[in-house]
Amino acid sequence: MAKQISKQKPVLKNPSSLSGSRIADSNSTFFKYENFIYIGIILLSVLIFFKEGVFSGKVFATGDILASDSFRTFLDDAKKSGVFPLWVPYIFMGMPNFPIISYNPRSYDFFYFIWDSVYGAITNSSTNGVLPVILYYAIFGIGFYLYSNYKFKNKLIALYCALTATFATDFIQRIVVGHNTKVLALAFFPLILLFLDKLIDSFDDKSKSVFSFQNLINLALLALMLHIQLNSNHIQMIFYAYLMLGIYLLYLIIYRVVKKTQISGIIKSGIFFVIAALLAVAMNADVMMTMKEYNKYSMRGEPGIEAKIDKKVADDQPLDYQYATNWSFSPGEVITFLLPYYYGFGDVEIQGQKANLYWGQMPFTTNPMYFGVIVLILAVTGIFYNFRKNPFVQAMTVISVVFLFMSFGRNFSLIYDLFFNYFPYFSSFRAPVMIHHFMNIAIVILSGFGLKSVIEIVKGKTDSERLKKLCYVFFGIAGLMFLISIVGFEGSYTDSVSTSSLAEKLKQQGATAQQISQYIKQQIIPNAYANSISDLRLHAFFIALVAGLMFMYATNKVSVKIFLAGTILIAVIDLWNVNFKTLHWDNPGETKNAFAETDFTNWLLKTNPDTYTYRVAEFNGGRLTTDNTMAYYRLHSFNGYHGAKIRIYQDAVDVAEGENPLLLTLGGVKYIISDKPLQDTSFVQVFKGTKFIYENKNFIPKAFFADGYKVEKDITILNNIREMNFDPRKVAFLEKDINQKIDKPDSTASVKLVKGDIHSLEYEVNATGNNLLVFSEIYLPFGWKAYIDGKESEIHKTDYILRSLVVPQGKHKVEFRYEPAVYYTGKSVSIGANVLLGIILLAGVFGYATNKKKSDSTGNVKKDENI
Structure with a gap:
């Protein structure tokens, strides 16, 4: 007899509980992939922001980009010949390669070679010139996310830090003006901070061995990140990076000594950082040693001849102080942290034409030093709540202040002059304002602490009244800004512009007082001033919005996620609003036209195909030009463009003057390419087309x-x-x-x-x-x-x-x-250092994997070996 099965009525679950279950499942799925989602947001944001370049093939055709692109044929020729180019014969009668252009990766530097090969295959730079640089912005953003997530243990704060750091206006502008090596120098810096902090935290844990597998891996990865950064070859940016890291470590050491807390961990971290830095430098020894040797003979490493013989300037530095400090930020321009348009900036479109509205201390600038008004107020919040108790916040605050004062250069030279006069090689650097990139990083991190503090106060229900008062302060600042925008300050603004360095420059160019006044009224006031008023209103609105979100969160009106998501959205909108005004895309044809076939280059190459037997010189307005365009056509040029020319060349041009017929003859110049007829009888016209070609009547074979x-x-x-x-x-x-x-x-x-x-x-x-x-x-x-x-x-x-x-x-x-012996010595060092790093990395990874396998088999995972 079959067993009778009792029929039971199905239990109907509460619909709301089913819905709740689905929400819980979707939430768990979201949390499971949260890191990937936020990294995807960073990548998508970068791609959308630069969509014209990524999806429409547009480019930035600035002078610096064209100067670099001029050597494409040279690098292609070297690659086809299987030659690693150490010398560039096409400009300034020749000069070493490393200071001039990017170069094909050296296969013996196999870590960077692998990275560059994979990266090149992904970005396909041969078809899209800006995509490789754009993706370095994404790498920076993702690295900043990983670092901030490690630091704050909050993924939304990490997302905020990553996006605001990536879209800081001055950083965004680097790709526009063609300063791509600066982007590379910054791209891996957040990961450098990450692995350094991991070492610090690991060494502070006494239960962990100094040479644990985790520490070996972090040491190797830190060295690798430093090495990739060094391959940017932007020594000034690298110096600032190491200066920031050095101040950070030194401050932590001093803090622990004063507080009499454990110091051994930070000392060990410092030693490991030095080891990683030495490994990175050794891996790049061929380049670094060659550049160091060349520096002795460049205009950045040796004073000009006039400085040597003139007792008044006998103590002059390799780079003239005025030249080195031309791009000095000024105390007055700090207002651009709040109002980016206040001092104006270059390449602003006015009635379809680009205009330079900048009237500050620098010769010119294409962008304000703006990092976001929301970042600014949150950084103040972070300092306000954490400075007394958190040594990291103290260190970042010190770095921000020191770097700001250094950026003032000659405009407030107290700190800058100490470095210029006493720090080795510092006098070879120029543009003090460049240090803002690292100041911005410190400020963004401080603003992350601001968000973290707000969350901790609300969650801990401590000091909430003080937080509400802070919100009232921000409301008050927003209200005051809006009131000022209504009242206006056109009179004082006009007076400031009228007495600025711009007015002085216009006077030197022969402008009358009436013409200067007219220019200010017709150009500066309707644009820079008007936009400053708009900035005041818009930024007052943004501050009020964030303060409102903060207040609502403090009073439990909105959740933490809404507070953070809203803050992120407002901060990004604020930065994009300014950044889009500094983007000036060009059609791909602009760069193609710059290197299109020309009648005069065709004539030269047909008449004299052996370009090693003569040189050309380009004149524009009767003066030597400063570009490298002729190198693209494989023509050897007497002139060119670079900031670190061989000193004796610069001396000759300065003393004898570059257009001097005898100097040109000594330089092997047979032909002058000119935009207009020449009056000098030393040259005879031999071609007339889009440009004139003149032959040197006194030409002597090379x-x-x-x-x-x-x-x-x-x-x-x-x-x-x-x-x-x-x-x-x-x-x-x-x-x-x-x-x-x-x-x-x-x-x-x-x-x-x-x-x-x-x-x-x-x-x-x-x-x-x-x-x-x-x-x-x-x-x-x-x-x-x-x-x-x-x-x-x-x-x-x-x-x-x-x-x-x-x-x-x-x-x-x-x-x-x-045959520079120093290069070949450096090559041997580089190979040895690469092998050593490989051994350290393999030992760490293999040891960690083996240890984890043993731990898993025993069911006892060792916490101190988690990466």
Whole structure:
């Protein structure tokens, strides 16, 4: 008999409980993937903000970008030839590669090579030039999210910090003006902070071994992040990064000494940071050592000749103080933290035309130093609630203040001058305002503490009345700002502009007082002033909104998530509102047109295809231009654009003047490319098209014999060039006696270039005696070696900027090879450091995995080995 099954009525669950269950399930799913969602928001925000470049193929065609793009053909040629380019022959009579352009990754630096290869494949930079830089913004944002989440243990605060740091106006503007190496220098900095803080926290835990697998992994990853940052080759940005980290560690050490708390952990962290930094530098030793050697001979490492001989400026630094501090922020411009338009900025569109409305202390600027009014008030909140009790907040506050004062440069030089006069190599840096990038990072972190404090106060139900009073203060500030916007301050604003450096510049350009007044009334007031009034109202509204959200959260009217989400939205809208005004996209055709075929370059290449036998010089308005465009066409140019030229080249241009016919002749210039007719009879017109081409009537081949030599002081030689009172074929000027008899060459003496490439020049020479052979190639004491029939020969500095050799009688093969020993030494160090880092990383990962496997098998996971 079958077993009878009792029928039971199905139990009907409460519909509301079913709904609640679904909500709970969806919430658990959300929380499970919360990190991925927020990282996706960061990535999506960056892609949307730069959508014109990502999806429409638009570009930024600024001067700095075009200057860099000029070397695309050079890098392509080097890559096809399997050559890693150490020398660039196309500008300034040649100079080392590393300070000039980005370069193909070195395969022996295999950590960076792997990273760059993978990154290049993802971004496909050959079809979209801005995408690789845009994704570095995403890396910065994601790194900031990971760091802030570790710091605050709150994902929404981490999202807030990531977005506000990524969209700080000055940081966004770097891609617009083509300062891409600064973006790379910043991209991995949040991850550097993350791994440093992990080491600090690990060493503070006495239960963990100093050389635990976790610490080895964090050490290796810290070294790797520092190494990728170093590959930006932006030494000034890297210096500021290390300065921030150094102040941070030093402050924590001092704090613990004063408070008599555990100091061993922070000391160990500092030692591990030094080890990581040394590893990073060693991995980049080939580049760093070469640049350090070159710095001795560049205009950033050696004073100009006029500074050497003039006692009044005998103590001058490698970079003139005025030049180094041109881009100095000023105390008055601090107001742009609140009102970004107050001082105006460049490339503002007025009736369809770009105009520069900036009237502050700097020569010009394309953007305000704005990091967000919401970030500002929350940073003040973070300092207000945490400064007394939190050493990290104290350290970030000190960094913010010190960096702000350093950015003032010559406008308030108390701190800046200490670094300029006493810190090694600091005098080689320029643009003090650049340090704002790291000041902004510190301020964003402080604002994260502001949000954290608000949440802790509300959750802990402590000090809530004080928090409400703070909200009232913010309401009051917002009200005052709105009131000022209604009343206005046009009179005082006009007076400030009228007495500003802009007015002085206009006076120097010949403008009358009436014209200056008219310019201020027609350009500055309707735009910069009017936008400042709009900023006052809009930012008052934003502050009131955030203060309202804070007050509602403090009184339990809204949840913490609504408070944080609303704050994030307002902060991002605030930054995007300003940032979009600084974005000036160009069609891809703008860059293509810059390097399109031209009638004059075609004529030059057809008439003289062997470009190693002559140089060109570009004139615009009768003056040497400062761009690298001719390099794209593989034409060797006497002029170019870079901030760290070889010192002797700059001296020659400064003293003898760049347009001097004799200097151009010494520089091997055969043709002048000019935008208008030249009056100088030293040149004869040979082509007329979109530009004029003039041939140098006194052109001397780039290798020629001199009848003899004279020994003179360096300044005397330059003065002789300036006065054009000698024939280089008759006499060569040396700065020291070579103590050799020089024979005058006869008519059968000859020299012919048989091979020219990036790193070498080869000549067939027939000398009729002990002849002095002069080469129109820049003299550089390191790297270049000369060989006569395979035997090394001494290179003599000649005519201040050139090279010469003494060639014995007979037929010879003469070679110049660029073989900087310091590079090859650095290459060996780099390979060794890469191997060492690989060993440390593998030991950490393998040890951690093995330990975890053992722990899992025993069911006892060791907490101190969690990463």
